[in-house]
Amino acid sequence: MDLNGKLVLLTGGTDGIGLRLARQLREKGAQVVVTGRTPERIAAAQAEGFEVLAADLATSEGVTGLLAAVAGRPIDVLVNNAGMGTPHDYRVATPDAQADERTLQLNVHAPIRLIAGLIEPLKARPEAMIVNVTSGLAIAPNTASAIYCATKAALRSYTMSLRKQLEATRIHVLEVLPPVVETAMTADLAMKKLAPEACAAEIVRAMERNADEANVGQVKFLRRVYSLSPALARRIMLAF
Template identity: 60%
Template structure:
């Protein structure tokens, strides 16, 4: 897909991977509207020339409000990048059930509801794309983030089924699977992390090439291990 001139809606686009995807798409001539929760970060994106929409996407009302804010505009590319983590490790303490519910909604329900609402206008475009950002943890979970892993695995499964449903239509469906990336969500984490600029570059390249998946950075190695032995991939990742 040639992204020049395309109208893009990018959720979670005011920081981290989303911000870098927005910048790179804009540099290629796309018209990008980003959503986010932080007013200061959204203001910074406006200063860079982006349209911004304040949206939390934590429940159905939030998603429906975003759709209402969009009006009747055309959308060529929908990128579901917004997401959140949650502490859910019984070895450390009792998890917060409300925080768990919020994570599940933001990471899984919100993308599905947004896709459902915007599908008619995506199908009406000469060509369109849906990009769901999951994680390498959608392939094999780690041991300390079971809820986050479950939501990303659920979105991966949904994306694969949606791709089959839309086969033969003008709507291309892609999944982006980042590794551990330097973002606000991963602040304080140990281990080697990928720069968000590099992660975004691989995702944008996959969009332009109409790839079904963008296995980014070390996720390529994880995919190879999983293809040989799913059990080995799980054993490796569960240690983290």
């Protein structure tokens, strides 16, 4: 895809991978509209010149409001980047049911509803793309992040089916599988992390070449292990 001149709706674009992706897409000539929910981050993104739509996509109302806000706009690319994790490990503590629900809403329901709400406008564009950001943990889960892993695996499965459904249309479907990236969500993890700028750069390259799947950073290694032995890949990841 030639990103120059494209109108991109990017969820979760005021911080982390999303903000770096917004900057790099703009450098390619795209017009980028981002969503966010934290006032300070919204203000900072606006100060950089981005159009920001305030939306808490971890709620059904937030998704409905966002769809209303972009109704009638000629969106060429939808990037479902917004995501969150929550502790869900019975070895440590009883999981927070409300936090689990917000994670399920943001990571699974919101992308699906946004796609459903924008599918017809996207079909009407000369060239369009849906980018769903999942995770390497969608291939093989770890032990401690059960809900997060489950949501990303669900979105991965949905994305694969969606790609087949839309193969006769002008909408290309890309799945991005990042490794652990240096973001606010991973700040407490004591491990090697990929810089968000590097992750964003790989996403942009995958968009430009109309890739079906972008395995980012160490996920390339995980993908190779999984292709040789799914059981081994699962044993490795479940050690964490």
